Amino acid sequence: MKHRLVSAVAICSVCLLAGCGTQTTTVSDDTKGIITVSNEIKTSKESPASSESPSSTESSVSTETTVSTESNVSNETITDIYYSSDNSVSLKINYENDADDNTAFIVDGDTEIPVDLIIGRYAFAIEKKDIDGDGEGEYLIAENEGGGSSCNMNGLVIVDVEGGETNLTRYDSAYFSEILSNRITTKYDNKEFNEIDIYIDGERDQYVRSVYPLPVNEEDGEFASFCWTDIVYIQLIDGEVWLSAPAGFTHTNNRIPHYEEVFNVTAPITVNPDKTIEVGAIRPYTSSSLIDYELLPIEKESEVYSCFFDVTHDGIGDLIRVTYITADDFDGNLTENTFHNGAFGYVKVYSDLEGSDYFDEQLDKVVLPFWGTEYAYAHTGNRQVFVTTVDSKAYLVTTSLYDGQGSSYYSYEVFFLGPDMIYHKDGARLEFETETPPDTTAFFEGLNKWINEDSVLLMAADIELDPSMYYSTKGNVLNPEVYYSQRR
Ligand SMILES: [Ca+2]
Numbered sequence: 001m002k003h004r005l006v007s008a009v010a011i012c013s014v015c016l017l018a019g020c021g022t023q024t025t026t027v028s029d030d031t032k033g034i035i036t037v038s039n040e041i042k043t044s045k046e047s048p049a050s051s052e053s054p055s056s057t058e059s060s061v062s063t064e065t066t067v068s069t070e071s072n073v074s075n076e077t078i079t080d081i082y083y084s085s086d087n088s089v090s091l092k093i094n095y096e097n098d099a100d101d102n103t104a105f106i107v108d109g110d111t112e113i114p115v116d117l118i119i120g121r122y123a124f125a126i127e128k129k130d131i132d133g134d135g136e137g138e139y140l141i142a143e144n145e146g147g148g149s150s151c152n153m154n155g156l157v158i159v160d161v162e163g164g165e166t167n168l169t170r171y172d173s174a175y176f177s178e179i180l181s182n183r184i185t186t187k188y189d190n191k192e193f194n195e196i197d198i199y200i201d202g203e204r205d206q207y208v209r210s211v212y213p214l215p216v217n218e219e220d221g222e223f224a225s226f227c228w229t230d231i232v233y234i235q236l237i238d239g240e241v242w243l244s245a246p247a248g249f250t251h252t253n254n255r256i257p258h259y260e261e262v263f264n265v266t267a268p269i270t271v272n273p274d275k276t277i278e279v280g281a282i283r284p285y286t287s288s289s290l291i292d293y294e295l296l297p298i299e300k301e302s303e304v305y306s307c308f309f310d311v312t313h314d315g316i317g318d319l320i321r322v323t324y325i326t327a328d329d330f331d332g333n334l335t336e337n338t339f340h341n342g343a344f345g346y347v348k349v350y351s352d353l354e355g356s357d358y359f360d361e362q363l364d365k366v367v368l369p370f371w372g373t374e375y376a377y378a379h380t381g382n383r384q385v386f387v388t389t390v391d392s393k394a395y396l397v398t399t400s401l402y403d404g405q406g407s408s409y410y411s412y413e414v415f416f417l418g419p420d421m422i423y424h425k426d427g428a429r430l431e432f433e434t435e436t437p438p439d440t441t442a443f444f445e446g447l448n449k450w451i452n453e454d455s456v457l458l459m460a461a462d463i464e465l466d467p468s469m470y471y472s473t474k475g476n477v478l479n480p481e482v483y484y485s486q487r488r
């Protein structure tokens with residue numbers, strides 16, 4: 001309730017002090033944190049700051065500073081401009097000495113539309129998209145209610161400009177915090193090992209089985225709950241809206257959330273034509289989804305294949321490498337090995353390296369992989385990874401097709417990457433007794449939608465097949481069909 005109250009006050013003060021037209025309606029739905037505000041727009045004769053538009057390889061935020069010398073009191077306006085992904089529209093935020101005087105404008109061609117945003121710091125975003133299907137674009141804005149070192153609160157605002165009126169539909173950060181709190185629950189039964197089971201929509205998560213809170217400080221007491229109130233991100237990626245947040249831990253005697261050692265969640269947000277929204281499947285990820293390992297002194301990691309795909313969807317190719325590990329055996333001969341946690345090798349993604357010089361041998365010492373997975377002959381390393389491009393966007397696909405000891409586990413995950421986040425686009429899971437398989441047609445049809453002639457099989461380790469290891473090399477790039485056709 002606290003955040004919601006603050007939000008409502010902030011809206012009023014911004015609107016009054018900004019003098020941003022006539023507020024014709026204010027509808028507040030306290031149960032949902034949705035607030036609709038409507039006000040008139042003005043058309044600016046100033047040209048938009050399109051010359052400030054950054055190229056796609058640069059940060060999409062630029063800052064202009066205007067210093068007025070008219071009065072003795074320093075009167076400095078700092079302007080942040082946030083561009084849409086195609087640079088066609090932007091959001092201009094003017095920061096004044098008195099935060100109550102801050103103003104926000106949508107800049108669309110020659111039109112400047114004042115918009116009653118809650119104006120915190122940083123992390124705004126804007127996209128234009130036809131939400132209601134009337135042929136006219138609405139604006140999706142990730143609004144920043146406030147930010148700091150361990151605090152970031154985004155809300156989602158849908159701005160519809162119609163007949164000279166600007167209608168805002170707002171879902172504030174408290175609205176999303178509440179959804180996360182309600183849909184993510186925990187069981188802390190294994191206190192001996194500080195293990196916490198995560199349940200999403202009542203179902204125990206298969207992949208993030210447990211998380212480890214900070215070593216419990218005796219004064220703090222023990223783990224109390226997850227907390228979603230201080231950091232909530234709304235991201236506009238590829239014209240889609242995503243919710244993401246790290247889990248904060250609170251302790252029984254200390255309710256200030258800790259964000260170290262956290263797991264993150266992401267969920268797609270569907271914006272309906274009537275401007276209602278739905279938060280889709282919530283997916284948790286730990287930092288161990290990324291890669292963290294050290295080779296033994298006798299081991300050597302070599303690249304067998306590399307390619308560039310933009311799996312972070314920021315316009316710059318990301319380096320994807322497939323490696324294998326060799327080691328000196330007891331007689332000093334170089335052998336393929338399974339010493340290193342049974343790993344045969346790795347698939348690793350390094351963000352945004354296309355066009356830059358890098359040195360194979362030194363790469364891991366200079367740049368940390370953004371994402372990675374090991375693979376091995378052993379059943380624990382039994383997995384497959386390919387990279388694919390669908391609708392001009394690159395995705396990583398991981399599958400696990402495993403039959404063993406009478407049980408079968410089939411799964412696939414389609415995702416793209418962001419900092420510490422995995423944005424899950426599609427996936428399915430099947431678990432069955434190998435002797436009595438269910439109809440797997442739907443599973444493979446779903447997977448096949450992501451395979452096309454440009455897809456690259458990075459590697460497939462599968463002990464059920466002979467050969468049990470496939471991977472692309474520079475001279476022989478494999479299509480995933482080479483492997484999956486045998487598994488259908
Ligand atoms: Ca529309």
Ligand SMILES: [Ca+2]
Nearest residue numbers: 310312314316
């Ligand atoms: Ca990229």
